[in-house]
Amino acid sequence: DKSDASNVVAASKQFNKIISDITSLSAPEDGIIVSSGKLLYESNITEPFAHGEAEISVRYQNESDFNSLDGRIKKIISSRKFRKLIDCTIEGGAKRPPVEKTEEVANVYSILKGIADKLDMRLLEEHRWSSADISFSLNNERIDGLGPIGVKPQNGGEYILQHSLIERTALLAMLLLELNS
Numbered sequence: 001d002k003s004d005a006s007n008v009v010a011a012s013k014q015f016n017k018i019i020s021d022i023t024s025l026s027a028p029e030d031g032i033i034v035s036s037g038k039l040l041y042e043s044n045i046t047e048p049f050a051h052g053e054a055e056i057s058v059r060y061q062n063e064s065d066f067n068s069l070d071g072r073i074k075k076i077i078s079s080r081k082f083r084k085l086i087d088c089t090i091e092g093g094a095k096r097p098p099v100e101k102t103e104e105v106a107n108v109y110s111i112l113k114g115i116a117d118k119l120d121m122r123l124l125e126e127h128r129w130s131s132a133d134i135s136f137s138l139n140n141e142r143i144d145g146l147g148p149i150g151v152k153p154q155n156g157g158e159y160i161l162q163h164s165l166i167e168r169t170a171l172l173a174m175l176l177l178e179l180n181s
Helices: 006-023 063-078 103-118 162-179
Strands: 033-044 049-059
């Protein structure tokens, strides 16, 4: 509503409150992370105008977590007392299914860890923010992050540590041999 400059202030407060409420949905102990990414907010009180955009990233463990978060985010946006003052639109949704930690995954990781110990390699089990497209695999025995180790410095000169190619190739080959025997 551009009829009053005070609406710009109210819209600004509401935008920030919505972002705060959405990121407050995080529950790290349950594997749920909700974080703001790119935030853009522009306004002017001389010629009343306000526009904001927020990119929100969500990490979750299973499909029911996503459905719950999606509903709660929509409720936060639609239930505000300033609904007549501002207009909100949601775009996007789940970009990939979650890679759930199943018994099969735990068994494969255990085998992988044993092989890595024999090769004197250090493995770190973690749930990654952005898994590869392996999340679309129908197989429940999914392990991600077996590629070579790289470094991505701020200057854009990304590179791969050459020795990790040999290590990871040996690890993957021995895992495949173990799984097929």
